[in-house]
Amino acid sequence: MALNPEFVGKAFPYDEAFCVGVEKIREFARAIGDDNPLYRDRDAARAAGYPDLVAPPTFAIAVIMKAQDKLLFDPRLGLNFDVVVHGDQRFVWHRPIVAGDELSSTPYVDQVRVLGGNDLISLRTEVTDPQGNPVVTAYGTLVARGTG
Amino acid sequence: MTPALADLTVGDVLPTLSYRVTRKQLVQYAGAAGDFNAIHWNQRVATDVGLPDVIAHGMFTMASALRIVTDWLGDPGLVKQYEVRFTRPVVVADDDQGAEVQVSAVVGALDPEAGTARIDITSKFNGQTVLGKARATVALA
Numbered sequence: 317m318a319l320n321p322e323f324v325g326k327a328f329p330y331d332e333a334f335c336v337g338v339e340k341i342r343e344f345a346r347a348i349g350d351d352n353p354l355y356r357d358r359d360a361a362r363a364a365g366y367p368d369l370v371a372p373p374t375f376a377i378a379v380i381m382k383a384q385d386k387l388l389f390d391p392r393l394g395l396n397f398d399v400v401v402h403g404d405q406r407f408v409w410h411r412p413i414v415a416g417d418e419l420s421s422t423p424y425v426d427q428v429r430v431l432g433g434n435d436l437i438s439l440r441t442e443v444t445d446p447q448g449n450p451v452v453t454a455y456g457t458l459v460a461r462g463t464g
Numbered sequence: 465m466t467p468a469l470a471d472l473t474v475g476d477v478l479p480t481l482s483y484r485v486t487r488k489q490l491v492q493y494a495g496a497a498g499d500f501n502a503i504h505w506n507q508r509v510a511t512d513v514g515l516p517d518v519i520a521h522g523m524f525t526m527a528s529a530l531r532i533v534t535d536w537l538g539d540p541g542l543v544k545q546y547e548v549r550f551t552r553p554v555v556v557a558d559d560d561q562g563a564e565v566q567v568s569a570v571v572g573a574l575d576p577e578a579g580t581a582r583i584d585i586t587s588k589f590n591g592q593t594v595l596g597k598a599r600a601t602v603a604l605a
Contacts, residue, residue: 340496343495343496344496344497346492346496347489347492347493347495347496347497347524348493348496348524348527348528348531349483349489349528349531350527350528350531350534352534352535352538352540354539354540354541355540364539366541370539370540370541372527372530372534372540373530373534373540373543373546374523374526374527374530374546377497377499377523378496378497378498381497381498381499382498397501398513399513400501401503401522401550401553402521402522402523402550403549403550404547404548404549404550405522405523405526405547405548405550406545406546406547406548407545407546407547408544408545409543409544409545411541412540412541455547461513461514
């Protein structure tokens with residue numbers, strides 16, 4: 317079943333900011349097995365010129381997860397999440413994410429299409445600070461296998 | 465020490481990296497990232513949707529591959545862009561060994577005007593690449 321084309325071009329701002337915590341950064345760094353001191357040692361991060369711990373770059377996916385899921389699980393979109401795999405992902409960082417950040421996410425549906433019997437959806441999520449300054453832009457394609 | 469742009473040449477090879485991923489780590493990553501898709505921890509669900517077994521989160525593989533760049537840089541804040549295509553899954557068996565992934569990287573392009581280098585990353589599981597077009601752009605002085 318094709319995905320709902322009415323979603324294309326629309327913004328789906330998520331109403332709750334993601335508050336980046338010290339322990340969440342440490343937990344994420346442990347989960348990816350990365351012992352970079354800037355992810356776990358607050359003094360080291362400050363000595364390197366950051367206000368607090370630096371998040372691993374792909375921590376951005378944790379920041380946008382709820383906002384993206386809210387959109388993807390909207391029944392009107394018609395995405396069968398049971399058969400979804402990740403097609404591609406790109407991040408553009410306007411600055412590093414650090415502990416203490418309060419980040420708002422607004423996903424946009426850039427495209428929906430059918431390719432080789434699969435439903436594809438391309439998302440772009442703009443992550444901003446409370447002043448509206450851009451922090452990260454995340455581009456991702458999800459593939460629902462065999463539904464298109 | 466962070467490498468200097470002027471000291472780099474296209475084709476320069478970064479120190480290689482290999483890592484193991486186990487079921488336990490996938491559960492840990494699911495919690496850390498908030499991605500609880502069952503194909504990453506439940507064999508029944510994974511095989512029901514046609515996968516050979518539980519597979520690693522694409523984002524786990526993406527994150528782990530970038531470590532070759534951030535280990536080399538020291539400062540992860542220098543990474544400006546990073547993109548991958550998920551071409552093959554990393555299959556993680558239900559044992560203590562898990563899956564071993566080999567990561568290598570080369571300097572793919574230099575842009576002295578922008579002050580950036582493009583690093584091209586190769587990530588292999590069972591001798592086959594699992595990420596396509598994996599490229600990070602880093603800012604260097």
